[in-house]
Amino acid sequence: MLCGAIMADVTSEFLPAQVGPRRRRTRAEQRAELRQRLLVAVERLLVEQSFPEITIDQILAEADVSRSTFYANFSDKASLLLALANDFIEGSLEVAAPWWEIGPGATREQLEGALGAIFDMYLEHKVVQGAISDAAGYEPSIKKQVVDLQNDAITKLTEHIKRGQANGFIDKRLAPAETAGWLVWMIERGLYTMASSGGTAKIARLLMSLTDIIWKTLYEATEALPP
Helix, strand or coil, X not given: CCCCCCCCCHHHHHCCHHHCCCCCCCHHHHHHHHHHHHHHHHHHHHCCCCXXXXXXXXXXXHHCCCHHHHHXXXXXXXXXXXXXXXHHHHHHHHHHXXXXXXXXXXXXXXXXXXXXXXXXXHHHCHHHHHHHHHHCCCCHHHHHHHHHHXXXXXXXXXXXXXXXXXXXXXXXXXXXXXXXXXXHHHXXXXXXXXXXXXXHHHHHHHHHHHHHHHHHHHHXXXXXXXX
């Protein structure tokens, strides 16, 4: 994940001496570590500043890397944000998978747990989501990534709805692709506009409300899943 440990082998420093010398990291591993350090640095800076306000010098200082290292990994600031968006998008699709894997016999609590994981990822990286949404308005490559993410999510949710209809646990009266489109865009906009601020109680209410909406829309009418 985006905010995971940056140093892959720090624990080896604490091994007994008789174990032997640490394995030398490959060039690819070193490059991946430096790339991750730069991405994490940008995310930290986004807490206080908008992406257009952040300078490359600030990124270099925050990541503690040289200018040559930066340009060995990214051509400019826009390519750095593109990489950050790509990591966030891939993580979002992975986190959403448990919802799309719900099957017959699932409960409302299971749905809430799956949606809660989506909330957790958004809240952990909301500054990244905000920067991506803002940049999509002026950066065509970012806009394409956002649209591609939504289309991928819509496709997966459409497949889930069709499977559920075929197996009797999703309302057969629904139009799969159109319903999936409304739900995916609603969730994306709702998280961005409503969940970006507020305490634990507000987030809990938002999650409960979203769960109710999706449960009643997809599953409750069939009476195949327990209420």
